[in-house]
Amino acid sequence: MAEITGKPNFSILPVYQYFAMTRKYRGIPYARIVEEILEKYDVEVSESTIKYWFYKNGPLKTCYEEFAAQETEFEIELTHSLLKSYLSPAARTLGLGLAGQANAIQIAAAKEILERGIGKVKDEMDLRHSGTVGVAMLDVLQALKEVKKENYATDAGANQNNNQGAG
DSSP, rough: OOOOOOOOGGGGEEEEEEEEHHHHTOOOOOHHHHHHHHHHOOOOOHHHHHHHHHHHTTTTTTHHHHHHHHHHHHHHHHHHHHHHHHHHHHHHHHHHHTTTTSOOOHHHHHHHHHHHHHOOOOOSSTTOOOOOOHHHHHHHHHHHHHHHHHHHHHHHHHHHHHHHHOO
């Protein structure tokens, strides 16, 4: 007999079993899943039945493993996307920190975001790198330049005011 391989087809599951998989993935206790299935689908199942579905030889074990893998992959992609959206603001905050205009918590958060988004700073940098990391590094450099310009303008204005008051 040939072994069947491939990804599980979630569409052939009864909707309440698919629902049970989503709730299990979210960490909902089996007893609560039983209540929710009854409320939502008017289907009575026991807690032991739901436990059996996910047991090592249970009918949903393989489906659940595939479902969990897909959900985890989706959450990782979503997290990476969100992280990328914070790279430029983090670079700007780090620049403000260098200028003494950000607190330690903001600087630490910015550093974490940058390290997770573009990697830890190495001794040598190759700015010819292409792709997301190269673009992100250019964003960091641009943000630092903007902060430096703003600080120079602020310092120049303060010096001019001080010089006028001295005369």
